[in-house]
Amino acid sequence: xxxxxxxxxxxxxxxxxxxxHGWLGAAVGSTRFYPVPRKVIEERLGMYKGDNQQREAxxxxxxxxAGCDAQHLSEQVVRGSKVPNxxxxxxxxxxxxxxxxxxxxxxxxxxxxxxNWSGASLLPSLYExxxxxxxxxxxxxxxxxxxxxxxxxxxxxxxxxxxxxVAATEAMVNMDTLGLAPTEIWISHSDKHLxxxxxxxxxxxxxxxxxxxVDKVGSSDSVQFxxxxxxxxxxxxxxxxxxxxxxxxxSKDKLSEIRMDDYYQTYRxxxxxxAYLDQxxxxxxxxxx
Numbered sequence: 001x002x003x004x005x006x007x008x009x010x011x012x013x014x015x016x017x018x019x020x021h022g023w024l025g026a027a028v029g030s031t032r033f034y035p036v037p038r039k040v041i042e043e044r045l046g047m048y049k050g051d052n053q054q055r056e057a058x059x060x061x062x063x064x065x066a067g068c069d070a071q072h073l074s075e076q077v078v079r080g081s082k083v084p085n086x087x088x089x090x091x092x093x094x095x096x097x098x099x100x101x102x103x104x105x106x107x108x109x110x111x112x113x114x115x116n117w118s119g120a121s122l123l124p125s126l127y128e129x130x131x132x133x134x135x136x137x138x139x140x141x142x143x144x145x146x147x148x149x150x151x152x153x154x155x156x157x158x159x160x161x162x163x164x165x166v167a168a169t170e171a172m173v174n175m176d177t178l179g180l181a182p183t184e185i186w187i188s189h190s191d192k193h194l195x196x197x198x199x200x201x202x203x204x205x206x207x208x209x210x211x212x213x214v215d216k217v218g219s220s221d222s223v224q225f226x227x228x229x230x231x232x233x234x235x236x237x238x239x240x241x242x243x244x245x246x247x248x249x250x251s252k253d254k255l256s257e258i259r260m261d262d263y264y265q266t267y268r269x270x271x272x273x274x275a276y277l278d279q280x281x282x283x284x285x286x287x288x289x
Contacts, residue, residue: 048117064123087142102175103147109176110253129271154221170282172232174222179263180242182208191231226288
């Protein structure tokens with residue numbers, strides 16, 4: 001039923017053009033994204049070593065490599081934390097905003113690759129995938145500090161937002177614990193319209209996706225934005241099987257646990273998703289009306 005909805009052309013320069021027409025009666029035009037090669041994704045994932053301060057510095061370095069210059073790359077000092085949030089802004093043609101976040105901190109046990117360098121290290125690569133085209137939305141990529149201590153970084157960021165900034169933010173996309181399996185959505189902590197858009201694209205790309213609520217694990221950074229009535233979605237890979245192996249917060253959290261095929265497929269899906277949201281976030285195409 002989706003054959004006329006999307007055509008994907010793979011170009012020699014590794015760009016991808018999406019021509020999307022007629023989804024739920026809405027013509028959303030065309031857009032482009034430029035995914036980085038899998039080798040780059042794996043190299044950035046492998047740069048997980050060090051304490052949280054070192055990870056913060058590494059994340060800034062990766063954003064710089066991806067093209068986020070000093071004018072648009074900053075640190076946000078966070079009350080109650082010794083380590084700041086990392087913020088990279090990709091200006092758009094309007095004041096409407098899409099936030100993409102992932103925490104870079106980890107607990108003492110294990111290497112914290114799965115939880116959550118897997119999400120944080122994708123932020124610069126997602127920035128790189130969409131930066132070459134002028135977007136309607138301004139994208140704000142945030143590496144959150146101290147999620148493991150009670151979402152301190154995301155809580156501070158969300159609470160510091162003015163009413164005007166909240167009103168201008170049309171979506172918050174959170175990534176936490178990727179690469180253990182194909183893409184999962186935390187349904188109970190995600191906006192239904194954002195879910196519909198991601199599932200729709202995954203089906204068109206033949207990319208596996210399913211819903212897996214992980215409320216038993218705890219909370220995540222998207223909650224702070226949902227509480228301010230910002231439509232949010234959390235993407236992860238923590239299936240019941242993965243949970244039963246007790247990888248999180250243990251010495252088992254190592255690079256070897258990442259399934260690279262699934263991890264790179266999630267990256268490509270998220271790159272398409274961010275480009276697609278630029279066309280439909282805040283509009284009728286997301287809501288399905």
